[in-house]
Amino acid sequence: MDMEIDESPAPKANLPAAITALESATSKPERPSIEISKPIPYTFDLGNLLCSDNNPLPPSPPESLIASTARDTAQALINQLLTTCPITSSPSTGVLMKLPPCTTSLPREKPLPAPKAETTWEKFAKKKGIKDKGKGEGGKMVYDEAKGDWVPKWGYKGRNKEGEGEWIVEVDEKAEKGLENGKEIRGEGRRARVEKVRRNERKQRANERRGRKGEGAVGG
Structure with a gap:
């Protein structure tokens, strides 16, 4: 039985399509966008590096939804830090970001100290x-x-x-006129205090003299 053999060349493969399919199989997945938009805006406490997402989730969310929500929240926090906090750079300290004051009151890490026992006094x-x-x-x-x-x-x-350490002193015109030549209103408070101490010392010495005289009169 005679058989006919087809000796025509085999059809060539579509090389561009094969290359595209290979690249699609080996290419990295597309990265998610850094622009985050939510129906309910995020709330931030940048001092505590806190970003709160008040958008509701289904009762039993899948792991993929939880992961994407966490990723979006972290991205929103990074965006807010980079757009609102000042960044400085120096050879000694490197790159620093100054965070604003905290707005959320956090609980104590440790319990309150126990009250101290009363002393004998x-x-x-x-x-x-x-x-x-x-x-x-x-x-x-x-x-x-x-x-x-x-x-x-x-x-x-x-x-x-x-008021003695102030570099600006309010001048009372009447008090200024009553000062002696060469004196300044700035040191008037100290002069008055020193004079009060001296006056008390004079009174104390006078009382001691009167006490000694009284003792002498009684003894005589």
């Missing part, structure tokens, strides 16, 4: 009704509203020296 004072005169009325400390802290009434950095 504190127990005695509480029993006898003795009040601490360290601060407040009658005490050595007074609250300075300008500084927001307790300061001594007198002595080093005392309240009685208030």
